[in-house]
Amino acid sequence: MAVYKRRYNAYTGALTREWSRFFVLTRYAFADLFKSRFFVILLILCFIPCLFFAGYIFVANSKTVQLFMQLRGNDLFKVESEYFIFMLMAQTQAAFLLNCWVGPVLISGDLTNGALPLFLSRPFSRADYVLGKLSVLGLLLSAITWIPCLLLFGLEAGLAKDGWIWPHLWMVVPIVMCSAIWILMLSLISLAVSAWIKLRIVATGIIFITFFIPAGIGEMFNAIMGTIWGRLLNFSYVFQLIVSHGFREESGRLARRGWNEIPIPAAWGSLIFVCVVSLFILNARLRARETVRG
Numbered sequence: 492m493a494v495y496k497r498r499y500n501a502y503t504g505a506l507t508r509e510w511s512r513f514f515v516l517t518r519y520a521f522a523d524l525f526k527s528r529f530f531v532i533l534l535i536l537c538f539i540p541c542l543f544f545a546g547y548i549f550v551a552n553s554k555t556v557q558l559f560m561q562l563r564g565n566d567l568f569k570v571e572s573e574y575f576i577f578m579l580m581a582q583t584q585a586a587f588l589l590n591c592w593v594g595p596v597l598i599s600g601d602l603t604n605g606a607l608p609l610f611l612s613r614p615f616s617r618a619d620y621v622l623g624k625l626s627v628l629g630l631l632l633s634a635i636t637w638i639p640c641l642l643l644f645g646l647e648a649g650l651a652k653d654g655w656i657w658p659h660l661w662m663v664v665p666i667v668m669c670s671a672i673w674i675l676m677l678s679l680i681s682l683a684v685s686a687w688i689k690l691r692i693v694a695t696g697i698i699f700i701t702f703f704i705p706a707g708i709g710e711m712f713n714a715i716m717g718t719i720w721g722r723l724l725n726f727s728y729v730f731q732l733i734v735s736h737g738f739r740e741e742s743g744r745l746a747r748r749g750w751n752e753i754p755i756p757a758a759w760g761s762l763i764f765v766c767v768v769s770l771f772i773l774n775a776r777l778r779a780r781e782t783v784r785g
Contacts, residue, residue, distance in 0.1 A: 512615060516623030517630070524593060524627075533592060537585040537635045544578050544643055552650035570647045570655075572738040575662055579640055579734055583673050586632040587702075593631060594681025595694030597624045598777075603689055607777065617777050621682070628678035637670035665737030672762050673730055679769035686776035702726055719752050723761040732758050 551568035648656035688694040709721030
């Protein structure tokens with residue numbers, strides 16, 4: 492509209508609350524994601540393992556089904572800590588694959604098209620911008636990690652007898668905490684990569700490299716120095732160690748494989764350090780303007 496017509500009126504509608512403005516980015520990001528058929532198919536595939544885990548719970552609590560399948564003994568079907576460890580590890584790997592598809596495009600498009608100055612020129616801080624993008628991955632990965640685990644925990648509590656829920660209620664804490672640190676690390680790594688790499692295929696490759704190359708370097712360090720501290724660079728191993736300790740299984744399978752030698756505080760510190768470094772890299776890239784030298 493031409494300025495000389497003097498028909499411009501200021502916006503008088505309702506304003507979004509300041510504490511929830513970052514959800515605007517989250518809402519529009521989800522709208523773009525669900526336009527992709529491949530994303531919808533990949534999201535559905537991430538829920539398929541939950542159906543098998545739910546079927547396992549049903550069989551474990553149904554004597555009729557066990558007799559029909561000619562299964563004897565209760566030792567074959569048990570819903571204990573090992574069940575939730577296996578389920579959580581399976582869902583977090585699915586979350587990793589989904590994150591590799593979604594994460595690389597969340598920020599790169601805004602930087603490529605010069606949209607970041609438009610966001611920050613409004614009552615919208617860099618923290619709000621990062622939080623809005625982070626919420627996309629946080630909500631998405633939560634939907635396939637700790638939320639299904641808690642739903643199946645509730646299913647087992649409803650089907651089991653003899654007050655199963657009370658001796659096992661402590662499992663809710665490791666389910667949520669272990670999923671939270673994995674989701675936070677994946678999300679920050681993806682956003683940091685997305686802020687610096689424009690091409691999705693290259694960004695996805697870098698995310699994979701982030702988990703495999705440091706692990707190899709750590710094993711080389713262990714072989715040369717004769718130590719075990721290089722395993723802190725193997726983020727998948729560190730996460731498995733945290734999960735096993737959280738479900739009180741550190742003296743079982745990990746001990747048999749000789750994997751319980753790393754202190755748990757060091758394992759947590761390794762993942763938190765990765766989150767801090769990723770946030771620092773992301774912050775260095777997010778600027779409202781570009782400086783051109785020449």
